[in-house]
Amino acid sequence: MAGHIDEKKLFTGALVIIAFATLALVVMPYVQLKNVQAPAELKPYTDQQAHGRKVYMSMGCVYCHSQQPRDAKYAPDDKRGWGRASTAADYAYDTVHLLGTMRTGPDLLNIGARQPSQDWHLGHLYQPRAYMPGSIMPAYPFMFVERKGPAKEGEVVLNLPPAFAKPGITIVATRDALDLVEYLKALDRTYPIKKTIEQSLETAK
């Protein structure tokens, strides 16, 4: 049919358009961000923290928690104690991004600085409402082992607030819970950063 001229227009048009979009939203950010250096204060994740990060992903924490405080000029994220506006360099070790799009719960990019207590985190995972009345975060009892009798050596035992404690039952954290908490405690980008993102890109060149 007339050399299938419509098909040629369709194919060419569709490919040009997707190439343009990919250039703008994938390739150009790739080129621009590739050389961003990690700040000296930011340490790579330890094995334990990296595993905790995997647990964070597998439990789908990202669907309720963002990791991207916005600029104080734009939104009052800093006034909530969530920290300064983050920059691309803060995510130098985050090979799968966990920026998130939802704040059913608070932003967590600096939760480690806000709440450094392992006890608090473990108890909060086991029963969020024991620490935060009115919270709608799911409880994660399956990340703990409950049994009668004392804990074995090396095991981390939960100390719940008296109203939520279970007398006679020992609640022991699993490795998943411990590593997840290690990751949460490592979430700390409170070091000062003087450069804006555009400036850090400039120096990267």
Next chain:
Amino acid sequence: MDGTALILLLTFLVSVTGLLVFIWSMSNGFFNTKQSASHIIFGKNEIGLVEDPASNQTSNELQEAAGETDATLTQKELSDRLIADKSSALPTFVCLLTAMCWLIVGSAAAIIASIKLHEPDWLVSQAWLTFGRMRSIHLNAVIYGWASMAGVGVSLWLIPRLLKTPLVGAKFVYWGAIIWHVALMCGVAAIGAGYTDGMEWLEMPWQIDIFIVLGGALMGLPLFLTLANRKVDHLYVSVWYIGAALIWFPILFFIANIPNLHFGVQGAAMNWWYGHNALGLWFTPIGLGAAYYFIPKVLGRPIYSYNLSLLGFWCLAFFYSQVGGHHLIGGPLPTWMVTLSIVQSMMMIIPVFAVAVNHHMTVGGNIKAVIHSPTLRFIVLGSMLYVAASVQGSLEALRSVNVITHFTHYTVAHAHLGMYGFFTLVMFGSIYFIMPRIVDWEWPHPWMISAHFWLVALGFAVYFIGLTTGGWLQGVAMVDATKPFMDSVAVTLPYLKSRSVGGGLMVLGHLIFMIHFILISLRYGTKKEPALLIPKVNIPFIKEAKVVATELKRG
């Protein structure tokens, strides 16, 4: 002038120049855009004749609503159409049946996830039941199971009709569907078991994604094989939409899932390039392609402006493909990229307006026809909600609105306005039209169609209005730093509950639809002769055409 402004100015110039070149080329006939091009979906003397196999075939209400006519089909046209419909019947049925199964799975996961948000201590003893996994199971089941399969099924059925050519390569569809579904089942199971690539819309492990790409490519192949054999002398606007979507999706999905390529913040940019393009370059064109066929076809009235429909197509393709960055407003990304997406989000008003005007003028306020045609009832409502969702989306991209709505349930409600209010309703309407043609049987219980419509329409109204209100209040509370964060949680609770109620009604509607789908597939009830093609055409004539069609198929 700094780099950001330069890039923006450049993009703007490219956009406007592209638009002008396109309008110029249309006015010079390069795109074959005579208004008569819109007649291609009809027979020579068919305009004026209604067609909705889901409407009451024994009465003439739909035809009366559309206006009496002498229009008719010739025996040749009728048998051609029967052959076209036959050629796509089985592959389409396979896609639609599996789509329906995923709709039920996705709905069940949705209701569990929704209830969990206001009953956080419900079903907490197993990891796979936790909110974060249930939500992802819901998303993947409805996106890659229900919506994609329904979209492919409807596309496969439309292609032979649009090209007036029997479908070529049906066997690729069966293999593709098998591979796709096995992969998707593995993907959903993997998410339940905690294996995820960790990005929204891209959760399924990349090892599984390879098979999704393969299955998808096989299912898309018949479109291109049929194109190569087409008998019509130009492509109707629906072919542009559907053809482009089938080119775009595999590219998007492939690039997004390449392992160990994307990093840190760049991964986020890519994530939303993909996420929004899955919407804008996959579901939207298929939904619009279906609407651009079924609205004029049911009414027996060509689309109001064919030029406008093509202009809408190219604008949508160009602007929609670059809006992804608006999911990251305020985030740690290059400012130019986010701003580019905001600009293109506003430009989206042009193609949306083109669709709105075109569909509105084609339906022409013929409410009676919409009432008498189940297909139109779903598709016209879906089409209206498309406009609503798109305008809302453009507004949400504005920084002043986004500062409140970003990170809240408002966005979730908006996403459902697009994927459910628009796309899913259009698919429902299309399935009502298509199924009687596939199984050569009428829908057994018209009351079930009405029940389905009202349950999902009311259910979705409750869902959307509640969640939009709750999300907005949540956002307002969150940007008021004098209030504790917990206020922004507490304020949403009544609305989260209303979402479960609305969602429950929607699920009930889906179950009725599923039962009805099974009944028609089993050819339940007594056969009604006129269920065939067109009430106006007399029965012996249809029978003759069917004989001709069968013979032609054999020979």
